[in-house]
Amino acid sequence: MSPLTAFTNGIYKENPIFRxxxxxxxxxxxxLAVSNGIxxxxxxxxxxxxxxxxxxxxxxxxxxxIRIPCFIVVIATFVTIVDLTMEAYLPQLxxxxxxxxxxxxxxxxILARAEAFASKNGPGASIxxxxxxxxxxxxxxxxISIIREPLGTGVIFAAPDLGFDGIRLFPAxxxxxxxxxxxxxxxxxxxxxxxxxxxxxxxNDKHGC
Amino acid sequence: MxxxxxxxxVLMVICAVSGGLLAYVHGxxxxxxxxxxxxxxxxxxxxxxxxxxxxxxxxxDELASIKADPKFVDVDEVYEGAHDGSLVGIVAKVQxxxxxxxxxxxxxxxxxxxxxxxxxxxxxxxPGLGANIAKxxxxxxxxxxxxxxxxxxxxxxxxxxxxxxxTISSRGMGKGVNLVRDLVNALxxxxxxxx
Numbered sequence: 459m460s461p462l463t464a465f466t467n468g469i470y471k472e473n474p475i476f477r478x479x480x481x482x483x484x485x486x487x488x489x490l491a492v493s494n495g496i497x498x499x500x501x502x503x504x505x506x507x508x509x510x511x512x513x514x515x516x517x518x519x520x521x522x523x524i525r526i527p528c529f530i531v532v533i534a535t536f537v538t539i540v541d542l543t544m545e546a547y548l549p550q551l552x553x554x555x556x557x558x559x560x561x562x563x564x565x566x567x568i569l570a571r572a573e574a575f576a577s578k579n580g581p582g583a584s585i586x587x588x589x590x591x592x593x594x595x596x597x598x599x600x601x602i603s604i605i606r607e608p609l610g611t612g613v614i615f616a617a618p619d620l621g622f623d624g625i626r627l628f629p630a631x632x633x634x635x636x637x638x639x640x641x642x643x644x645x646x647x648x649x650x651x652x653x654x655x656x657x658x659x660x661x662n663d664k665h666g667c
Numbered sequence: 668m669x670x671x672x673x674x675x676x677v678l679m680v681i682c683a684v685s686g687g688l689l690a691y692v693h694g695x696x697x698x699x700x701x702x703x704x705x706x707x708x709x710x711x712x713x714x715x716x717x718x719x720x721x722x723x724x725x726x727x728d729e730l731a732s733i734k735a736d737p738k739f740v741d742v743d744e745v746y747e748g749a750h751d752g753s754l755v756g757i758v759a760k761v762q763x764x765x766x767x768x769x770x771x772x773x774x775x776x777x778x779x780x781x782x783x784x785x786x787x788x789x790x791x792x793x794p795g796l797g798a799n800i801a802k803x804x805x806x807x808x809x810x811x812x813x814x815x816x817x818x819x820x821x822x823x824x825x826x827x828x829x830x831x832x833x834t835i836s837s838r839g840m841g842k843g844v845n846l847v848r849d850l851v852n853a854l855x856x857x858x859x860x861x862x
Contacts, residue, residue: 491794520681535689538689543692546699546703547699554794611794612795638794638796
């Protein structure tokens, strides 16, 4: 697999959220605001790129019997780095994302990429795979939160760490607070998933397969 | 047997490298994190009790005896603020129930039971709705109020205008403030009489 295919693969063809349907727990939990979604996505991207690189470099040294604990230690190390750095420099984002930052350790996207890709491919391709998957995750979170944030709160693009209150589209009284609940998250996610499937089917029809 | 040793060794090396790396990151970030937290607390205290020039934290023993009363289990820290040697009020860090979890508040109150200042230190309320409790517009609802009667939101017949769509979060703030009111009474400093 060429590095470029490895990169674009994660963004659309094997998008972790919309095509593989992995990592839904943090997806539903943090996609309440675009800034949270992007923050979470970038944190996961950093962990993916870092852990993919290290695991790819160590793939010949790690005995297969203990590969899972080794992967988890590598992933957990990167997650802790992200957690501490975020707490130091982006305190408000850290507070909102809360427990979901440490939980990146058990995010199945990351372990899946370590197991399915990085442990079988070279470091260059693994970095590209991590970047692609991470950006795919980030874009998917942004897509969900760009719908949930205004519907649920009437405000869009609020980013407390940057001192930005967001743009108010309509008064808070008209906001549908069900959208901010997990139920609303699943409904929006389901609709988007259907849309992505529809687009994929249309595209495949055109190519005659 | 040799296999087991080899497996253990590989894992140990990976863990050791990881531990070393994390120790370094922790060393770099912990200073910033601690400094920021201490700074936040110090700034917040001055904001919530402007009349005080020095603050003295209640000792762990004193706090434990306060918390022995089940009513005060949500009191985390208490500071007495003084000016020219006389007590001008207290600052208390309390938790109160919100909509999405506990709201962490820093409340300044003078011996007349008037709220001198209020800060939200942490919360997990809904962004755009309940999260507005941390906004100055809502916080200003509380400042200067209090005195003879406990505070309540307008829906409960009180004087605090609750945030539309976030009555539970608004009530949570009121509860936190009233807890400090009870605390001032319990400490026996209400009415301007020193302990």
